[in-house]
Amino acid sequence: MSLRYALLGLLRKTSLNGYALKTIFDESIAFVWPAELSQIYRELEGLEKDGFLESSIEMQENRPNKRLYRSTEAGRRHLQEWLEAPPERFSAPKREEFLLRLFFGSATDPEIVKKEFRLVMAQARESLAAIDASTRLAERFPDRPYMVQVDRFCREDRYNRFIRKRGIMAAEMVIAWAEECLAELESQADVR
Amino acid sequence: MSLRYALLGLLRKTSLNGYALKTIFDESIAFVWPAELSQIYRELEGLEKDGFLESSIEMQENRPNKRLYRSTEAGRRHLQEWLEAPPERFSAPKREEFLLRLFFGSATDPEIVKKEFRLVMAQARESLAAIDASTRLAERFPDRPYMVQVDRFCREDRYNRFIRKRGIMAAEMVIAWAEECLAELESQADVR
DNA sequence: TTGCTCATGTAACACGTTACATGATTGT
DNA sequence: ACAATCATGTAACGTGTTACATGAGCAA
Numbered sequence: 001m002s003l004r005y006a007l008l009g010l011l012r013k014t015s016l017n018g019y020a021l022k023t024i025f026d027e028s029i030a031f032v033w034p035a036e037l038s039q040i041y042r043e044l045e046g047l048e049k050d051g052f053l054e055s056s057i058e059m060q061e062n063r064p065n066k067r068l069y070r071s072t073e074a075g076r077r078h079l080q081e082w083l084e085a086p087p088e089r090f091s092a093p094k095r096e097e098f099l100l101r102l103f104f105g106s107a108t109d110p111e112i113v114k115k116e117f118r119l120v121m122a123q124a125r126e127s128l129a130a131i132d133a134s135t136r137l138a139e140r141f142p143d144r145p146y147m148v149q150v151d152r153f154c155r156e157d158r159y160n161r162f163i164r165k166r167g168i169m170a171a172e173m174v175i176a177w178a179e180e181c182l183a184e185l186e187s188q189a190d191v192r
Numbered sequence: 193m194s195l196r197y198a199l200l201g202l203l204r205k206t207s208l209n210g211y212a213l214k215t216i217f218d219e220s221i222a223f224v225w226p227a228e229l230s231q232i233y234r235e236l237e238g239l240e241k242d243g244f245l246e247s248s249i250e251m252q253e254n255r256p257n258k259r260l261y262r263s264t265e266a267g268r269r270h271l272q273e274w275l276e277a278p279p280e281r282f283s284a285p286k287r288e289e290f291l292l293r294l295f296f297g298s299a300t301d302p303e304i305v306k307k308e309f310r311l312v313m314a315q316a317r318e319s320l321a322a323i324d325a326s327t328r329l330a331e332r333f334p335d336r337p338y339m340v341q342v343d344r345f346c347r348e349d350r351y352n353r354f355i356r357k358r359g360i361m362a363a364e365m366v367i368a369w370a371e372e373c374l375a376e377l378e379s380q381a382d383v384r
Numbered sequence: 385t386t387g388c389t390c391a392t393g394t395a396a397c398a399c400g401t402t403a404c405a406t407g408a409t410t411g412t
Numbered sequence: 413a414c415a416a417t418c419a420t421g422t423a424a425c426g427t428g429t430t431a432c433a434t435g436a437g438c439a440a
Contacts, residue, residue: 032291093285
């Protein structure tokens with residue numbers, strides 16, 4: 001259900017077409033909720049069928065026409081209800097490929113496991129760099145719609161800061177963990 | 193694809209029926225890779241169709257018969273290949289419901305957001321307790337098949353320890369993060 | 385000339401969730 | 413008496429991924 005609300009959220013003040021929504025996803029929400037174009041198109045149709053969105057065609061010369069979506073009153077109400085009624089439990093992502101591999105890791109060469117730990121660390125460092133890059137981008141172009149704002153005292157920015165902080169802490173946790181595990185594996189104490 | 197390997201992994205040395213596999217999932221792998229019974233049954237059929245598993249019926253009196261699955265040579269080879277050929281990137285879970293809500297949190301009452309942060313903390317504490325409970329269980333019944341082993345020098349146990357450590361660190365990270373955010377929200381400095 | 389951006393979509397597939405049906409046995 | 417456990421499955425649905433089709437304009 002959440003993708004619906006992500007779209008209603010982005011469309012609560014502006015009209016946008018599917019393609020533009022995908023761009024916005026990739027530079028902002030994708031960090032917490034990625035979505036493919038085909039999925040966005042499908043969901044937009046569903047939202048229109050349910051009366052939460054309306055669309056119209058914007059003609060263009062020399063490039064394809066756009067189907068612009070805008071929120072209806074019902075759509076805004078729907079979003080507001082979702083925001084005001086938090087669930088009893090949050091759905092948290094599980095299913096980490098590497099941890100499953102590690103679960104069966106004892107059935108293979110420890111050198112392979114070490115290599116995988118290094119890969120995990122590298123990926124965490126990459127995601128740190130990505131967060132950093134997107135923060136800089138936001139500082140340079142503070143006006144871009146729906147990009148992370150940069151204004152310390154604005155509520156919107158505060159929450160974005162929290163989200164970025166969370167990403168940083170998660171990546172740092174992974175790096176610390178992998179380092180610790182690698183250290184133990186490399187000291188090779190009594191492996192059977 | 194990963195569920196296939198989880199099943200092949202559990203069946204690499206023993207024969208088990210679907211129901212028993214579900215029980216094992218719930219007390220061990222579920223932490224990193226949960227699965228529903230219906231999904232397990234579906235996947236077992238697929239694995240048999242692909243020649244990685246074989247099954248036979250074990251008759252029972254006074255209770256339903258069991259369909260026992262065991263790995264074929266091809267199945268063991270398939271698992272081994274998966275273990276020995278790590279992917280170029282690991283698929284990491286994204287899509288955190290709470291973070292998406294937070295992204296649009298500025299459109300609602302800050303008191304609701306605070307309440308949600310407290311819920312996030314409570315859930316993280318619960319998962320710490322769950323990890324602790326499963327560790328104690330493993331210490332008391334070290335012989336249960338496929339439960340976390342408790343033998344400091346055994347490779348299997350070492351990897352299980354790494355996995356548990358990871359769960360603990362993740363939960364502690366979330367608690368620290370939520371505490372920090374709540375502190376800032378409660379000091380109420382200059383909210384627009 | 386090869387490939388990217390803009391733009392919309394379709395189709396098939398993969399994977400995960402929820403609900404339902406059946407039925408004996410055992411524990412509270 | 414009611415619920416849980418053991419046991420297998422079907423069906424439908426929801427959600428996410430991948431591949432394909434079309435076609436103009438533009439930059440390396």
